Amino acid sequence: MRALLNKEMRLAASILSYLFLGFALMALIPGYPILCGVFFITLGLFQSFQNAREANDIVYSALLPIAKRDVVKGKFLFCMFIELTGFFVMAVLTLLRMTVLSGNAVYRENALMNANPFFLGAALLLFGMFNLIFVAGFFRTAYKFARPFVSYIVVCFVLIGLAEALHHVPGLEALNAFGFEHAALQLSLLAGGAAAYVLLTWLGYRLACARFDKIDL
Amino acid sequence: MNIVELRGVCKSYPAFRLREVSFALESGKITGFIGRNGAGKTTTIKSMLNLIHTDGGEIRYFGLPLQGHEAEIKQRVGYSTGTVSWYPRKTIRQIAAITAAFYPDWDEEAFRKYLSLFGLDESKKPIELSEGMKVKFNLLLALSHRAEVLILDEPTSGLDPFSRDELLELFQTLKEHGVTILFSTHITSDLERCADNIVYISKGEIRANCSRADFMQNYGKEGETLEEIFLRLEREARA
Incomplete structure (x- = not known):
């Protein structure tokens, strides 16, 4: 497993996968x-698939x-490493x-989503979607990635739009909690996101293995 | 003793069919796999490396079926796929270091020896290598993990006459050390130089599978060279 991840990181990966981790800092941008x-x-991860091809x-x-399914495992390990x-x-x-x-005005006066456990749960859901839609979709052919990536983009931005807007729906204001408000709800949403990530990634891995096993290289 | 066995291997593509391919590789022998371009050599080799799905038949190494024992079999098998360029922008040093981690039997001494024999510079990248040097680089990886069987797809293509001579010489040395070699080629002089056995494929079917001496005797006419025999057999197959 270590050799597989090492191969992915040092031979197959694009430098952009590492550089684009910097976009995690966007969590600090107010009003964004x-x-x-x-x-x-995930766009950085996509570059690694392009590089690998x-x-x-x-x-x-x-x-x-290694067994054929370990080729798939290597890609999932690398994606999970970058995502996590x-x-x-x-x-x-x-x-x-x-x-x-938490008391900073630029964050308080923000029509968009606040950075809180719900945001982290939604982030995990999106990473899980990438693994299920793009990575498993890529292994349908192991060389075509346009269709799975476009499908992922559509789903990703629909979910981003929903997550960013949900707290404006009456009754759902608690989703935009500041500090440690609504801690139980917020933590359960994070746990839900984590469970979705595990489930979607596992499903994606199983699907990718089954698809990759059928194709000729 | 047969170290590799193919029995009734079939594969259908829209424009090509591999039909019931059966042959075996004798331990410690060099087998030349000959056929014209498109005859089915690469498809057969890809089947042997589990890169494609066969429609039927069985492939066994060391008495074990390839299906279900892929990882342990590949530890003992070396392969080279001609001029394919792996990781063109990484150095040979980087690629070899990562590859070595997958082989507990990686032989650093052999790696250094063949690196020097092939005149490869480990700070070079595959993109900087000529086609012939790419073949040598692929062979270098295949030879560095104490493989018992070498499966080589057109290893002499693109090599200059001196390098080809060195490589065929190397095959003989490896054979003396008990290594079993299958190499595909369309160059008959390669077979004359070193093949103990010949597997001849035409239009996806094995037409001959025997020792070189038997092949000359059974398929050749008086005074014919190996090249003349193949040319005649191909012409007859097309007629």
Whole structure:
């Protein structure tokens, strides 16, 4: 598993996957749809798939002394590594906004989503969607990625729009909690996002393995 | 003893069919796999490496079916896929270091020896290599993990006559060390130089599978060279 991840990180990955982790800092931008940071992190991951295709990485990996499904596992491990690193940075910044920056006017007077556990849960949901729609979609052919990426973009921006707007719906104001307000609700939404991430990633992995097993390289 | 066995391997594409391919590789022997372009050599080799799904048949290595034992079999098999360029913008040093981690039996000494023998500079990237040097780089990886079987797809294509000679010489040395080699080619002089056995494929069907001496005796006419035999057989197959 370590050798697989190492191969992904050092041979197959695009430098942009690492650089685009910087978009996690968007969680600090006031008056900005901060969930877009998740999209940019996944855009960085997309560059690695493009890089891997140009470098014949899939065939090279399939020729290594590993089972065919391990080729899929390598890609999922790398995606999860980048996603969870991005998530960790966003979580630290969210904590900062929930504590020392919670009274800051630029964050209080914000029509868009606040950085809180609900935001983190939504971020995990989006990462899970990337794994299910794009990564599993890529393994349908192991070389075509336009259709799965466009499908992911559509779903991603619909979900971002929804998440950013939901707290304006009467009765759902608690979604935009500041500091540690509505802690039980907020933490359960984060837990829901984490569960969705695990489920979507697991489904994506199973689907990708089944699809990759059927194709000829 | 047969170390690799193919039995009734079939694969259909819209414009091509591999029909009931069966042959075996004898331990410690060099087998030349010959056929014209498009005859089915690469499809057969891809089946042997589990890169494509066969429609039927069975492939066994060391008595084990490839399906279900892929990882352990590939530990003991080396392969080279001609001039394909892996990770064109990474250095040979980087690619080899990552690849080595997958092989507990990686032989750094052999890697250094073949690096020097092939005249490869490990700070170079595949994109900077000529086609012949790419073949050598692929062979370098195949030879550096103490493989018991080498499956080489057109290893001599693109090589200059000196490098080809060195490579065929190397095949003989590896054979003496007990390595079993299958190499595909369309260059008959390669077979004359080193093949113990010949597998001849035409239009997706195995037409001959025997020792080189038997092939000359059974398929050749008096005074014919190996090249003349293949040319005649191909002409007859097309007629």
